[in-house]
Amino acid sequence: MTKPLRIGIIAGEHSGDILGAGLIKAIKAINPNVQFEGIAGPRMKALGCHSHFAMEELAVMGIFEVLPKLKRLLKIKKEIVQHFTDNPPDVFIGIDAPDFNLRVEKPLKEAGIKTVQYVSPSVWAWRKKRIFKIADATNLVLALLPFEKSFYDEHQVPCQFVGHTLADELPLEVDQSRARDKLGLSHTDKVLALLPGSRGSEVKVLSEPYIEAVQLLKQKIPELKVVVPFVNDKRKAEFSEFANNLAPELDFIMLDGQSREAMQSADAILLASGTATLEAMFFKKPMVVGYRLKPLTYHLLNTFFTFDIKHFSLPNLLANKALVPELFQKDLTAQNLVEKLTPYLMEDQSELKETFMTMHKALRLDASNEAAKAVLNLINNGDL
Numbered sequence: 001m002t003k004p005l006r007i008g009i010i011a012g013e014h015s016g017d018i019l020g021a022g023l024i025k026a027i028k029a030i031n032p033n034v035q036f037e038g039i040a041g042p043r044m045k046a047l048g049c050h051s052h053f054a055m056e057e058l059a060v061m062g063i064f065e066v067l068p069k070l071k072r073l074l075k076i077k078k079e080i081v082q083h084f085t086d087n088p089p090d091v092f093i094g095i096d097a098p099d100f101n102l103r104v105e106k107p108l109k110e111a112g113i114k115t116v117q118y119v120s121p122s123v124w125a126w127r128k129k130r131i132f133k134i135a136d137a138t139n140l141v142l143a144l145l146p147f148e149k150s151f152y153d154e155h156q157v158p159c160q161f162v163g164h165t166l167a168d169e170l171p172l173e174v175d176q177s178r179a180r181d182k183l184g185l186s187h188t189d190k191v192l193a194l195l196p197g198s199r200g201s202e203v204k205v206l207s208e209p210y211i212e213a214v215q216l217l218k219q220k221i222p223e224l225k226v227v228v229p230f231v232n233d234k235r236k237a238e239f240s241e242f243a244n245n246l247a248p249e250l251d252f253i254m255l256d257g258q259s260r261e262a263m264q265s266a267d268a269i270l271l272a273s274g275t276a277t278l279e280a281m282f283f284k285k286p287m288v289v290g291y292r293l294k295p296l297t298y299h300l301l302n303t304f305f306t307f308d309i310k311h312f313s314l315p316n317l318l319a320n321k322a323l324v325p326e327l328f329q330k331d332l333t334a335q336n337l338v339e340k341l342t343p344y345l346m347e348d349q350s351e352l353k354e355t356f357m358t359m360h361k362a363l364r365l366d367a368s369n370e371a372a373k374a375v376l377n378l379i380n381n382g383d384l
Contacts, residue, residue, distance in 0.1 A: 005034040005379065008089040008113075009049065010080070010104060012058035012097025015275075017041025019118060019368075020095050022165055024049060026372035037089075039080065052080060058100055077103055085111050090379050093118055098134075106137040114378055118142045118371060120159070123151065131155050140378050142371050146362070147317055160374045163365025166275070170260075170282040172360060179264035183253070189225045190345060192217070193266035193285075194252075195259060195276055196239055198231045202272050205292045207242035210270060212334035213341065215247050220338070221345060227266065228252050229259040268344035270337065273313050273326075281315045282360050284353040286344035288325045289313040290332045318359055323352065 007027070011020040021043035024036055028047070036049035039058065045051055053076050057069075081104055084092060091114045094101025098121040105115040117138045123131045134141065134157065141159040143149045152159030177187050185191060194214065196206045214226055230236040236254060243252060255262055260279065263269055269280045269287040280287045291312065310316075315323050325340040327333075 002033055005031060006087075006089040007034060007036050007375075008084050008092040008108075009036050009038040009040065009044070009095065010058075010093075010097070010101055011039065011041055011044060011055055011095045012100055013055070014041065016095040016097060016119075017043045017055060019165060020044040020049070021047055022368035023093070023095075023118065023371050023375070026368040027375065029369075030372055030376060038092075039076075052083065058097055073100065080104060081107050084108055084113065088113050090114070091116060091375060093375065095119060102133060102137045106133075109137055109139065114139045116140045116142060116375055116378065119144060120148045120152070131157060140374065142374060144363075144367065145314070145318060147320070160370075162370035162374065163367040164278070164363045165367045166278055166282060167360055167363035167365075168367055170279065170360075172357065172364075174264050174283050174285075176264055179261045182261050183227060183255070183258070183265055185225060185227075185253075185265055190221055190223055191225045191227060191266045192341070192345065193262040193269045193271075194226055194228045195262070195269065195271035196228070196235075197272035197274070198235065198276075200235065200238060203235055203238045203242075206272055206290060206332075207239050208246060209290065209292075209332050209334050209337060211243055211246045211250070213270065213337035214250060214252075216334055216338045217341060217345070218250065220342060224345070226250070226252050227255060227262045229255040229257060229262040231257070231259075268341055270341060275314070277324075278314045281318075281356050284356045284360075286324070286349045286352055287315075288327065288337060288340045288344070290327045290337065292329055292332050315356070315359070318363075319355070323355065 009020060011017045020040060024044060024047045027034055039053050039055055040049040040051040041055040057072065057076060077100065092105060092108050093116045094105050096119040101117060105117065109115045115138050117134065120141050120143045121130060139158060141152060141157065143159050143161045144164045146161050149159045149161040180187055194210055196203050196210055218224055228239065243250060263280055263283050263285055266285055269285050271277060271280060271287060271289060273289050273291040277287065277289055311322065311326060312328065313324060313326050316326060327336050
């Protein structure tokens, strides 16, 4: 029997586990004689990936959150590097989690092991010199978005654009009526979906201007229904406290999860910057994107890093122009939000929706299969 391929793989959080599971399935469909091991979540483990550590140990974000766990993270990194150095896989794949994975990939690459970073760090936005560290650590970057590949090409760093798994997963046509039926909304309602972010820090800085904007919108559109989905009870409690203090008269329709149903049901969406803007685009929904950092954080970032980007929301980055309004820091006010949202709620947006359809199709490349083929090609043919 032919010796099986051995693939080392690390996912650091829930989204990475989803990507990893899709990649494992696709690789097994092409070559069933393969073994996976590393650090995996439940979806990857269900497909036979052996996990040396619990994925949850890596799911830490923010400087202050990392510090108490730094010693443990360094120990995990040391042990996983040692394991793969002693037992070299045919390829090592780090999925997202660049702060951890790049530190694993560099010594493995130096030991002669081929390494892949699946999901590019946001080097095109800030910390641009980090691309040289990525080049030192990887043989190949698998990018989900085309403008990422363009940036790597400029710096002659091997990168392949594979498309976005969300584009594959979400339907091209949206059934708004079905979503409204699920949420108990009328087909004739005017509906705004409000997504203040999945992190506590986002909810704390965005809730006030978002709630104040709804107050003003309700004066213009009294029949407006506002649906607010939450990732967990904690985020719901935080937002509810703001709502009760600022606008107890407002009747928000608060949902446990169901963010996709909320977006599909909406005429327009007000949301924080992030992957949710990509989902909103795939659902062909007009949106206004807001983001605000704490003053000290904003000052420190402006002091130590150079931001050389015209846009920060994914739809605008993909289009390389201002398709949707972005309001950042001091520009994120209730009055500005209302000015941008009102036409989205009251006027025909067919042209914008058609543009979103074109962009959705451009990203719908069967990403897991494209990533699998790129990984296997790297194993078989060496550096690209």
